[in-house]
Amino acid sequence: MTKLENISIVLVHPQNPGNIGSVLRAMGNGGLTHLVLVDPCDLNNPELKKMAVGDLSILGKAKIYSDLKEALKPFRWTIATTRRHRRRFNQTLSPREVVEKIKGVHSQSKIAIVFGPEDKGLENAELALCQNLSTIPSHAHFPSLNLAQAVMIYSYEIYRARIEKFQSKSEDFVGMKALEGMYGHLEKTLFQIGYFTRGKPERLMESIRNFLGRALLSARDIRILRGICSTIERKLKVKS
Incomplete structure (x- = not known):
């Protein structure tokens, strides 16, 4: 704790x-x-x-x-x-x-x-x-x-x-700076793949922030998500 x-x-x-x-x-x-x-x-x-x-x-x-x-x-x-x-x-x-x-x-x-x-x-x-x-x-x-x-x-x-004096396992959750960087990277990638054609970008990002916020992401989680975004970006560049 x-x-x-x-x-x-x-x-x-x-x-x-x-x-x-x-x-x-x-x-x-x-x-x-x-x-x-x-x-x-x-x-x-x-x-x-x-x-x-x-x-x-x-x-x-x-x-x-x-x-x-x-x-x-x-x-x-x-x-x-x-x-x-x-x-x-x-x-x-x-x-x-x-x-x-x-x-x-x-x-x-x-x-x-x-x-x-x-x-x-x-x-x-x-x-x-x-x-x-x-x-x-x-x-x-x-x-x-x-x-x-x-x-x-x-x-x-x-x-x-x-x-x-409750005891439980500890996790190293990431800070707001890392979270905002991840959200920005994710939003940019979703724009690139045309995901936001399905609805209003602001509302969709609010929903994404909502469910990811509940997960209390660790530093490793952030690296995985940003790694996925980076891989998508590289694939798009190769295609173009």
Whole structure:
């Protein structure tokens, strides 16, 4: 299982300083210490410190970005959270299922759990940047959770798994840079063989990203896929 210090909570466009403070407390409860903020609200608002109960140590070393794509580059596995079912994702994981997958990740692999803004959550373009989707099961009549409540649930599940000291095999999953390179290579090859004549390229690539993202590809998997693409390209050149 990856180490706690390699798991980051990512807040995208958080709007309420008090919610950020509550998130800091929730992270501390679960032993999580790494926070990433994308285009956050005012971090000097006194409500933030109040809701964090005075402990701003996590905020002091938080990394701040203006763009989610840039923020996710250091991570090998990224999980987007949402309360709504998204058609482009065939599978959604519960927080406990997320932790089950984390238990199989190499101890040095960096993982990001991504949360959207309080009012509308992550947009489709932001979801597309992540490899997996996670939803917290809740009552249909009132499914929405406060941002800090949602973070607390994931924080608890992660800490619970650490306490119980689960053991499982580790795999070295690839990072976002390698994944994006593979997706670009695959898209180029599919264009060359005329595959995209069957439908809209963007929608088809979204589906491909969806099922490959669920597989948590290793470095070897990436080499195999890119090797297939390279072989196809060479065959096309010989033909022409």
